[in-house]
Amino acid sequence: xxxxxxxxxxxxxxxxxxxxxxxxxxxxxxxxxxxxxxxxxxxxxxxxxxxxxxxxxxxxxxxxxxxxxxxxxxxxxxxxxxxxxxxxxxxxxxxxxxxxxxxxxxxxxxxxxxxxxxxxx
Amino acid sequence: xxxxxxxxxxxxxxxxxxxxxxxxxxxxxxxxxxxxxxxxxxxxxxxxxxxxxxxxxxxxxxxxxxxxxxxxxxxxxxxxxxxxxxxxxxxxxxxxxxxxxxxxxxxxxxxxxxxxxxxxxxxxxxxxxxxxxxxxxxxxxxxxxxxxxxxxxxxxxxxxxxxxxxxxxxxxxxxxxxxxxxxxxxxxxxxxxxxxxxxxxxxxxxxxxxxxxxxxxxxxxxxxxxxxxxxxxxxxxxxxxxxxxxxxxxxxxxxxxxxxxxxxxxxxxxxxxxxxxxxxxxxxxxxxxxxxxxxxxxxxxxxxxxxxxxxxxxxxxxxxxxxxxxxxxxxxxxxxxxxxxxxxxxxxxxxxxxxxxxxxxxxxxxxxxxxxxxxxxxxxxxxxxxxxxxxxxxxxxxxxxxxxxxxxxxxxxxxxxxxxxxxxxxxxxxxxxxxxxxxxxxxxxxxxxxxxxxxxxxxxxxxxxxxxxxxxxxxxxxxxxxxx
Numbered sequence: 001x002x003x004x005x006x007x008x009x010x011x012x013x014x015x016x017x018x019x020x021x022x023x024x025x026x027x028x029x030x031x032x033x034x035x036x037x038x039x040x041x042x043x044x045x046x047x048x049x050x051x052x053x054x055x056x057x058x059x060x061x062x063x064x065x066x067x068x069x070x071x072x073x074x075x076x077x078x079x080x081x082x083x084x085x086x087x088x089x090x091x092x093x094x095x096x097x098x099x100x101x102x103x104x105x106x107x108x109x110x111x112x113x114x115x116x117x118x119x120x121x
Numbered sequence: 122x123x124x125x126x127x128x129x130x131x132x133x134x135x136x137x138x139x140x141x142x143x144x145x146x147x148x149x150x151x152x153x154x155x156x157x158x159x160x161x162x163x164x165x166x167x168x169x170x171x172x173x174x175x176x177x178x179x180x181x182x183x184x185x186x187x188x189x190x191x192x193x194x195x196x197x198x199x200x201x202x203x204x205x206x207x208x209x210x211x212x213x214x215x216x217x218x219x220x221x222x223x224x225x226x227x228x229x230x231x232x233x234x235x236x237x238x239x240x241x242x243x244x245x246x247x248x249x250x251x252x253x254x255x256x257x258x259x260x261x262x263x264x265x266x267x268x269x270x271x272x273x274x275x276x277x278x279x280x281x282x283x284x285x286x287x288x289x290x291x292x293x294x295x296x297x298x299x300x301x302x303x304x305x306x307x308x309x310x311x312x313x314x315x316x317x318x319x320x321x322x323x324x325x326x327x328x329x330x331x332x333x334x335x336x337x338x339x340x341x342x343x344x345x346x347x348x349x350x351x352x353x354x355x356x357x358x359x360x361x362x363x364x365x366x367x368x369x370x371x372x373x374x375x376x377x378x379x380x381x382x383x384x385x386x387x388x389x390x391x392x393x394x395x396x397x398x399x400x401x402x403x404x405x406x407x408x409x410x411x412x413x414x415x416x417x418x419x420x421x422x423x424x425x426x427x428x429x430x431x432x433x434x435x436x437x438x439x440x441x442x443x444x445x446x447x448x449x450x451x452x453x454x455x456x457x458x459x460x461x462x463x464x465x466x467x468x469x470x471x472x473x474x475x476x477x478x479x480x481x482x483x484x485x486x487x488x489x490x491x492x493x494x495x496x497x498x499x500x501x502x503x504x505x506x507x508x509x510x511x512x513x514x515x516x517x518x519x520x521x522x523x524x525x526x527x528x529x530x531x532x533x534x535x536x537x538x539x540x541x542x543x544x545x546x547x548x549x550x551x552x553x554x555x556x557x558x559x560x561x562x563x564x565x566x567x568x569x570x571x572x573x574x575x576x577x578x579x580x581x582x583x584x585x586x587x588x589x590x591x592x593x594x595x596x597x598x599x600x601x602x603x604x605x
Contacts (some may be wrong), residue, residue, distance in 0.1 A: 010374060016381040023388070105377035105413065108384065 001027040002119065005046040007037040008081070009064070013104070017050070020108055021093050034058025038066055041073050048118055050111075053082040053093060061096040068097035077118035081106070194457040242317065242334040248295055253329065262336050264310030272342040280314055282305035294330055302335065306321035314343045358426070365423035369416045376416065380409040425555045432473045432559060434584045439477075439508055440465040443501055446478055450485040457493040459514075464500040466507045471584040472560055480553040484512040484576050487549065491574070492516030503582070507562075510578040510595040527566060528554045561585045 006120045008014040018028040029038040029044060035057045041049060049067070053060035060080060067073040080093035080101045093101045100114050200281035236243050236256045243256035252270050260266055265278070279287050283305035290303050300321040306314040383405045390398040424430050447463055454461045481499075495515035502509050519527065528551055539544045557564045562580040 010378075012378040013374070013381070016385065020381065020385060023385075105373060105380050120452055 001025070002048070003044070003046045004028045004115070005029050005031060005037065005040055005044070005049045006035070007031045007049065007060065009033060010052075017106060020106075024108075024112060032056075034060060034063030037063045038073075041067055041076060042070070044116065045073070046076060048115060049076055049078045050115075051078050051098065053080055053089075060094045061092065062114050064093075064096045064098055069120065078116060079111075079114055081111075086091075177531070212306070239333075242336070244332050244334070246275060246330045246332065248291070248323070248330065249326065250276060250291075262309075262315060263307055269310075278307050280308065282306075290319070290321075290328075294321060294395060297323065297325075300332075304341075314338075362423040362427035365419055366427070369420040369423070372416050373413070376409060376413055380406065380413065383409060415548065418552055421552045422548060422555070425552070425559070430556075430559060433475065434471050434473060436469055436471050437474045437477070439468045439470055439501055439510070442474055442478055443481060443499060446481040446485060447499055449482060450489055453486060454489040454492075454497055456524065457489065457495070459492050460496045462496060462498040464498065466502045468501055468503045468582070470508050470580055470582045472580055473556075476560060478558045480556050480578070481512070482509065483549040483553045488512055488514035488516060488574070489517075504579065506582050507579045508582060510580070511575065512578075513573065513575040515573040518570050518572045518574050520570045522569055524566065 002025075004017050004021055006014060006021065006028055008017060008030070009032050014030055014032070018030055021028050029040060029046065031040045033055045037049070037051065037055075037060075038058070040046075051060045051064060055063070060082075064078050064080070067076065067078065077099040078097065080096075080098040081104055082089060082093070082101075090101045099118055102111050102114055236254070239258055241254050241256075242258050242262060244252050244259065245254040246252045251273075252275055255267055255270050259270060263270075263278070270278075276284055286303075287305050290300050294300055299329045300319050303319040303321075304316055305319070307317050309315055315336050316338045317334040318337040319334045320330060321330055355478055383402055387399060387402045387406065390402060421430075443465060444463065447461060451461055485497065485499065492514040493516065497515075498511070498513045500511045500513075554564050557578055557580070560580055562578055564576065564578050567578050568574040568575065
């Protein structure tokens with residue numbers, strides 16, 4: 001089963017997204033900030049990370065940078081998820097090392113297509 | 122230069138006894154000054170004093186005489202005759218000399234008049250840094266008397282912060298440069314400061330600076346106030362756009378949950394076969410997505426106004442773009458029994474496909490909303506270097522008043538009840554119009570109540586040259602008006 005790490009600080013969004021992903025057949029673990037995301041990624045080496053960018057403790061951009069600096073976590077695809085739909089957000093996410101980018105509210109079919117593309121399916 | 126030998130025996134009309142004077146004066150550009158000999162100082166020459174005597178003119182090698190029997194000196198300072206008010210000449214003088222003398226004295230007199238009537242500050246100064254003549258307007262503007270102004274170097278009156286620039290300007294003058302638009306502050310007698318704007322030149326032949334200054338204190342205040350008002354307005358507008366952007370963001374986060382959970386519950390209800398629940402949930406989803414459209418619209422509009430819309434130009438097959446848009450709206454058009462007609466030529470244009478799609482979808486879905494049992498026609502053709510897209514319907518149309526407001530945010534045609542029954546945000550057309558403007562196209566609309574609406578877009582086939590101003594506030598949007 002494909003293992004996803006969902007990094008999201010908003011409890012409701014986290015619950016909803018992880019349950020909807022589980023319904024679609026993914027094994028989902030969660031982290032609520034950048035620090036937890038790093039720890040979980042290093043310990044569990046998920047197949048893919050869905051990363052909210054505005055996070056407490058350590059934001060998603062910094063967490064992604066550190067994940068991509070570590071040779072062990074570098075191959076894990078990261079898809080940025082953010083409600084900031086302002087111009088330049090996509091570029092900022094990609095510059096931090098994210099492999100792809102999507103906006104919230106989540107359009108599940110669209111997000112799943114991006115997830116599958118990153119997983120090479 | 123013409124010189125006059127003054128061999129006058131002046132007869133003073135006053136308490137003192139007359140005494141002979143011999144002096145050589147030069148008259149250049151109407152300014153008379155002493156070359157040799159002596160003239161009475163101003164303290165000896167009262168305004169209106171009368172002199173009789175002879176002037177002799179030296180020109181080349183010729184000596185001729187000019188009889189002057191009446192000469193009124195207005196003032197004299199440091200041996201310089203500063204003004205000659207009135208001269209009458211005896212009949213025995215040679216005519217050309219009389220003519221010359223009159224012309225020169227007339228010019229001197231005209232210069233005096235200008236000095237006297239000028240509201241601007243008129244002055245003559247030396248490179249020594251002293252005024253040698255100032256107009257009465259100096260005293261009116263600054264409060265200093267002429268004698269106070271003559272008694273100190275003029276930089277003494279200049280604001281300490283402006284002294285260096287003033288000295289630089291003087292150096293420039295001495296080098297033959299003209300001073301135009303130089304601004305400095307002069308102290309007033311009551312301790313205040315006035316801003317003066319200067320025009321000045323130095324003449325080497327007379328070794329003098331001729332200068333004009335205007336009191337621009339009020340003008341400068343206005344200029345600064347205008348700049349401040351403009352900055353404040355810009356900041357306020359930016360703050361507004363920033364507020365809209367943050368607010369949209371904050372609204373999207375909870376909406377994310379509403380839409381997501383509704384979708385989950387819909388899946389559950391469908392699996393359980395509960396039709397009523399599915400229908401109720403679809404109302405929540407519908408309302409949620411409408412709210413999302415509204416928030417996205419506000420975000421788009423605030424981005425346009427903050428100048429933060431990015432355009433992604435690419436070569437687009439417009440026929441394909443429009444076909445896809447028409448197919449998206451197809452089901453909506455069919456709901457109200459409308460025929461959707463497409464008439465496309467092959468046109469390729471370099472434009473932003475996403476923005477154009479958003480605009481066309483907006484126009485088509487408006488047409489579908491306001492047309493029943495009718496026809497919606499979308500057409501594309503090439504017009505020279507432009508592509509022309511038309512979206513026409515046979516629907517409800519708009520009155521002239523509605524047309525005038527059609528591009529204004531939150532103004533929906535047919536006001537209350539129709540817009541409520543048709544949904545929509547009232548933002549779509551404002552955004553569409555701004556997008557088309559950003560893409561250097563034009564958008565106009567014609568309509569008549571009950572007779573359908575026709576939108577016409579034009580877009581350049583090639584991306585306009587870089588650096589071209591994209592003034593969002595500008596006016597490429599045209600409301601053509603009602604057909605009659």
